Amino acid sequence: MTHASSVKNVLICRPQLHDESISELDSLACPSNGTSRLKLATTRAYVSTASEAPPSPDFIQSGAFWTLAFATVVGLWFVSAHVGAVLGFIRRG
Numbered sequence: 001m002t003h004a005s006s007v008k009n010v011l012i013c014r015p016q017l018h019d020e021s022i023s024e025l026d027s028l029a030c031p032s033n034g035t036s037r038l039k040l041a042t043t044r045a046y047v048s049t050a051s052e053a054p055p056s057p058d059f060i061q062s063g064a065f066w067t068l069a070f071a072t073v074v075g076l077w078f079v080s081a082h083v084g085a086v087l088g089f090i091r092r093g
Contacts (some may be wrong), residue, residue, distance in 0.1 A: 005048035013038040 013030035016022060018071040059087035 005046065007044055008047045009042045010041050010045045010047070012041055014041045015039070 011029070016039045020039060022037055022039060026038070026040045029040045032038055
């Protein structure tokens with residue numbers, strides 16, 4: 001499988017600055033949406049093709065996140081259950 005990815009210049013529509021004029025090409029490529037006028041500009045972007053394989057998932061890191069989340073939920077349940085029991089004892093006298 002080929003890795004065809006690179007950083008390239010791409011066209012974007014950005015808001016018009018105060019001292020910029022809008023050309024006919026700008027208004028055709030980036031139609032305004034009422035209150036704000038858009039201007040055509042370029043920016044650098046990471047572009048990859050569909051033939052590139054997606055990165056494999058990191059199961060070790062995913063497992064660590066899941067373990068942390070599970071332990072947090074069980075820990076909060078445990079603490080709240082005991083706080084509720086103590087408050088129940090205080091309430092009943």
